[in-house]
Amino acid sequence: MVETRLIDGKAFAETMRARLKDEVAAFVAATGVTPGLAVVLVGEDPASAVYVRNKGKQTAEAGMTSIEHKLPADTAQDDVLALVRALNADPAVHGILVQLPLPAHIDAQAVLATIDPAKDVDGFHVVNAGRLAVGLDALAPCTPLGCVMLLKDTLGSLAGLEAVVVGRSNIVGKPLAQLLLREDCTVTIAHSRTRDLPGVCRRADILIGAVGRPEMIRGDWIKPGATVIDVGINRVAGADGKNRLVGDVAFNEAQGIAGAITPVPGGVGPMTIACLLANTLTAARRQVG
Numbered sequence: 001m002v003e004t005r006l007i008d009g010k011a012f013a014e015t016m017r018a019r020l021k022d023e024v025a026a027f028v029a030a031t032g033v034t035p036g037l038a039v040v041l042v043g044e045d046p047a048s049a050v051y052v053r054n055k056g057k058q059t060a061e062a063g064m065t066s067i068e069h070k071l072p073a074d075t076a077q078d079d080v081l082a083l084v085r086a087l088n089a090d091p092a093v094h095g096i097l098v099q100l101p102l103p104a105h106i107d108a109q110a111v112l113a114t115i116d117p118a119k120d121v122d123g124f125h126v127v128n129a130g131r132l133a134v135g136l137d138a139l140a141p142c143t144p145l146g147c148v149m150l151l152k153d154t155l156g157s158l159a160g161l162e163a164v165v166v167g168r169s170n171i172v173g174k175p176l177a178q179l180l181l182r183e184d185c186t187v188t189i190a191h192s193r194t195r196d197l198p199g200v201c202r203r204a205d206i207l208i209g210a211v212g213r214p215e216m217i218r219g220d221w222i223k224p225g226a227t228v229i230d231v232g233i234n235r236v237a238g239a240d241g242k243n244r245l246v247g248d249v250a251f252n253e254a255q256g257i258a259g260a261i262t263p264v265p266g267g268v269g270p271m272t273i274a275c276l277l278a279n280t281l282t283a284a285r286r287q288v289g
C-alpha cells in the first residue's frame with residue numbers, strides 16, 4: 001500500500017490565475033491594450049452554459065475582457081462563420097473560443113478552420129495542431145496543457161516515463177500525447193478498439209483517463225505508484241438522487257495504489273480555464289507586440 005497524494009488542480013489553477021492577473025496588468029500598462037476573449041456559444045446546452053459562465057467570470061477577474069456571443073440552436077452555419085470572421089477582424093478580440101459540441105447541422109471543422117490561427121486560443125485549428133505535431137511554437141489545447149503542468153509539478157522531469165493516454169479525441173487525447181512526447185515520455189494512445197486495455201494501462205507510470213465513461217478505469221488497472229490524471233467529467237445520479245460529477249477513473253479504488261491522482265471536480269477542469277486565460281494573454285502579446 002502506498003499513500004496516494006491528491007493533485008490539487010483547483011489550488012494550482014488559483015495560483016496560476018493570480019500570477020496571470022499581474023502579467024495582464026503589466027501588459028495593459030505597457031501597451032494600453034486589454035486582452036479580449038470572445039466566446040461563441042450556439043444553443044442552450046446547460047453544461048456548456050456553466051463552463052461559459054465560469055470562463056467569463058475568471059476572464060474578468062484576471063483583468064481581461066470577456067465578450068460572449070450566445071446564438072440560438074437553429075442558427076445557420078453561414079451566420080456562425082460570419083460571426084467568426086467579424087471576430088477575426090476585431091482588434092479588441094485576441095482570443096476566440098467556439099464552444100463544442102456544436103449543433104449537428106453545423107460542420108465543426110468548417111467553423112474551426114475559419115478562426116484566425118493567431119486567435120485560436122483553444123489550439124483546435126489544423127495549423128496549430130500541425131505546428132504542435134512538428135514541434136513548432138503553437139497555441140496548444142488548454143486541457144492537455146493543464147494536464148502536463150500538473151504532471152510536471154507532481155513528478156518533475158517526465159523524461160523516459162511510460163505514459164498511457166486513454167482516449168484519442170482531437171481536443172484532449174491526441175494533443176496530450178503530442179505534449180507528452182515533447183516531454184520525452186514514451187507515449188501509448190489507447191481507445192475503444194485497444195486490445196487488453198487493463199493490461200496496457202498497467203504499463204503506465206503516467207495514466208490519463210480522457211474517455212467520458214464514468215469510473216471505467218478500475219483500481220487494478222493502475223500500476224502501483226503511478227500518477228493518474230483524470231480528465232473525465234461525467235454527470236451521474238448519486239445515492240441521494242442528485243447529480244454528481246465523477247471522472248473516468250474509479251477514484252476510491254485508486255487510493256492506496258496510485259502514487260498521486262487528480263480529483264473530479266477540482267482537478268483538470270480548473271486548469272483548463274487557467275490555461276485558456278494564459279493562451280489569451282500569449283495570443284494578445286503576439287498580436288500587439
Ligand SMILES: NC(=O)C1=CN([C@@H]2O[C@H](COP(=O)(O)OP(=O)(O)OC[C@H]3O[C@@H](n4cnc5c(N)ncnc54)[C@H](OP(=O)(O)O)[C@@H]3O)[C@@H](O)[C@H]2O)C=CC1
Nearest residue numbers: 143167168169172191192210211212231232233268269272
Ligand atoms: N476537464 C476538462 O477540462 C475537460 C474534460 N473533458 C471530458 O473528458 C472526457 C473525454 O472528452 P473528449 O476527448 O472530448 O471525448 P470524445 O468522446 O471525443 O473521445 C472519447 C475517446 O474515448 C475513447 N473511448 C470511448 N469508450 C472507450 C472504451 N470503452 N475503452 C477505451 N476507449 C474508449 C474513444 O475511442 P474511439 O476513438 O475509438 O471512439 C475516444 O477516443 C469527457 O468526459 C469530457 O467531458 C473534455 C474536455 C475538457
Ligand SMILES: Nc1nc(=O)c2c([nH]1)NC[C@@H]1CN(c3ccc(C(=O)N[C@@H](CCC(=O)O)C(=O)O)cc3)C=[N+]21
Nearest residue numbers: 051097098099100101122233265266267269270272273
Ligand atoms: N471549444 C471548447 N473548448 C473547451 O475547452 C471545451 C469545450 N469547447 N467544450 C466542453 C469542454 C469541457 N470543458 C471544461 C472546462 C472547465 C471545466 C471545469 O472548470 N470544471 C470544474 C468544475 C465542474 C463543475 O462543478 O461543473 C472542475 O472540474 O472542478 C470542465 C470542463 C472545456 N471544454
